[in-house]
Amino acid sequence: MSNIVVDKSKVPWWVSNVIVPLVNLTLALLVSGLFVFIAGENPIEAVKLIIYGSFGYIQGFAYTLYYTTNFIFTGLAFAVAFHCRLFNIGGEGQAYIGGLGVFLVAINLSFLPVPIVWLLAIFGAFLFGAAWAYIPAYLQSKRGSHVVITTIMFNFIASSLMIFLLVDVIRDTNQMAPHTVKLPEEIWLPSFEAFSGILGIKIRYSPLNLTFLLAIASLFFVWFLVWKTKWGYEMRAVGHNTQAAIYAGISPHKNIIIAMCISGGLAGLLGVNEILGVSHKIQAGFPAGYGFTGIAVALMGRNHPIGILPAAFLFGILYQGGSEVTFEMPNITRYMFVAVQGLIILFSGALENLFRPQIESFFVRRLNREVNA
């Protein structure tokens, strides 16, 4: 059958939002398993290693959650703009500049009480990320320059700008590598092992820190903003039907800029995790692709915070479990896991609708039969 017509109103929400993503994910993993097999390793063993690496011991689990934190920020950064039908590909650059914001605030205001420094640094991250997204947003809304193109270019600009700053302006002059000095230790965000230390459990180092809670709070923030406030309502209106928005007196310009700035700000929060929480200094290239993977996270999570949380967690598992696999299995390189990510993006993003009609019509028919019976 080439065209299956499914009455969308009859499809239960859990079919389109749970079953379909799970089927797509399973397929991606099966194909990945095939790759692993071709590379000469046992796929089942690989899965075991992934699960052990990401859940099996407390430090591994902490790493998983640390990656999840980053993916939540970058996933949300894509999702918010997407509700205004803007493809924010610039999460990477926005996160990079957000990191600059964190560092500048923290290093210059470190004399203030610590919690206030944290709050201001978070604010700085948000502001810098938002400012970096503002320029493409302005160009889109006033000049019609497509935001996909401009945000990609702004990733490159951010990268070059940061290299320039890290080499010539804010480098730690006591050494040659492109990174800054460390922030004073008293303003570092408490790490996971510090918390468990209070509880009397001693564990080894992990990068997980208080920012994880900020990520969870951001999920709530986005949910509330998009579905419970008039701003979210207006953003969605502009995204779904710009003409209608104009008719209702909603300004597309204003909303494009608001949506992009909030997106950029959320991407910027990645800097809080990396700089205030983990490395305590700006290193060249610290966003390390999280911004791009965030796009896949948002697509898999259907741009909804409830979906983004498990999607970010899944990518956290793949990152952490993946490094375990490459460590244990000599035939599997780091790049294999980039390919696995690619497959997940392919199946849950680009091929999203490959099996959707079949699955939906299957369930609709089954449920109808139950109703009729």
Add this chain to the structure above:
Amino acid sequence: MVSPILELTDINKSFGHVHANKNINLKINKGTIHGIIGENGAGKSTLMSIVFGLYQANSGSIKINGKEINLRSPRDSIINGIGMVHQHFMLVENFTVLENIILGFEGETVFGEKLQKAKEDLEKLCQTYNFNIDLDATISDLSVGFRQRVEILKSLYRGAEILILDEPTGVLTPQEVDELFKILRSLKDEGKTIVLITHKLIEIMDLTSEVSVMRQGEMVGHTKTEDTSKEQLAEMMVGRSVLLRVDKKDIKKGETIFKVNNLSVKNDLDVTRVKDVNLEICSGEILGIAGVTGNGQTELLEALSGIRKVESGSIELFGEKISDQNNFLNPRMLKEKGLAHVPEDRQRMGLISDFKAHENLIFGYHDQEPYSKSAILNNKEITEYSNKVMQEYDVRPNSPNLITSNFSGGNQQKIILSRELNENPKVLLVGQPTRGVDIGAIEFIHQRLIDMRDKGAAILLASVELDEILSLSDRIIVMFDGKIVGEKENKNVTDRELGLLMAGVA
């Protein structure tokens, strides 16, 4: 007795829970024009899509010339001599007429002999039926009427014996309709069979020899056109008798509250579409704008409602200037001043079809209390209000959480209307309030507009349906090419008179 060229027996088709066609039986005789009428959503288009092979029936059989056939795709139908002209034309805009017609039937990889032959064949066809089409013209240069002819020609060239036309006159001027009917009659005289899907009773009476009526997925009657009347058909369509004319009280005209002076407006392509328009509307009055689509009504309404910039001239509301070329109030400010707008195109502008019904019911009023307080939406209030107005306006199904695209056209229009009328506006701009809306809802919508007028609102009504203009308006202006070409009190005006004005002839 002529044998039926097309015979449908017990056709059933469901989409999920919706039973779009129930046990349909239909016989269409060769060489006739057969009308199929019914309200929106009665299942006419579904049935014809089955005949054209776009959908497959769940059960039932289709016979052509007494031979049972299995139609799995439009290609099968074309091979069996069935052609269809859709409501929305399926033409490649930047191709020529010839290229469009042979598309998919080129018959050769490198154009040469066969293209030449096709051209000759087509020229012959054009002559036989008086089509008067330049085969080398580009589609985008052709008017809607001519594009429709291209579609018909395309079907004929592919050997159609049965031609299905889905709402063919929706986009045509009265004069173009006359031309189309001439063509259809000459096709009939040449022995072709024509199936006309429409909800316009006048066309059925004018053109067809037999008519079948559908209602809610069922075939409720077949009759010879000469044995029936408009009223009888209308009753069969809705299952009860309807008033085709609205009862309205005598006008109680108040003072002028809305005034337009020398207004000119450009469209997005920088072409002046409204030229030096002057008009005044009093409270308690409906001013109708008649005109063929695309003669500046859209741009006029958009300028008046604050969506489009005014090029020159000015607009006054209660004696206060609200727009000229330098300043204009945006739609939200105008709403606060008591101006509401029911836009022409509900899908494109009036609604967000992916939103839930309750979200659309507050659209444009979403930042006012009680729907939102300090930027946070008040779901409780919105739901209460939605339940109330959906009941009041009889929106079906009565479920505020349903996605708007799942409502039928008439119910979507009721959602817009309830939203815009709820605040009791002083000035109401209405564009095509009943386009694509079924008869039951039309009656309801008309009554609401009359009620607003009796309450003292000043209403500007733009519609391409002359009947609607004639039955609702107190005064009528006609727009042609962006100008007002005529103004008449609505007493003893005939549609012929208006039709000539609309065509720019008189």
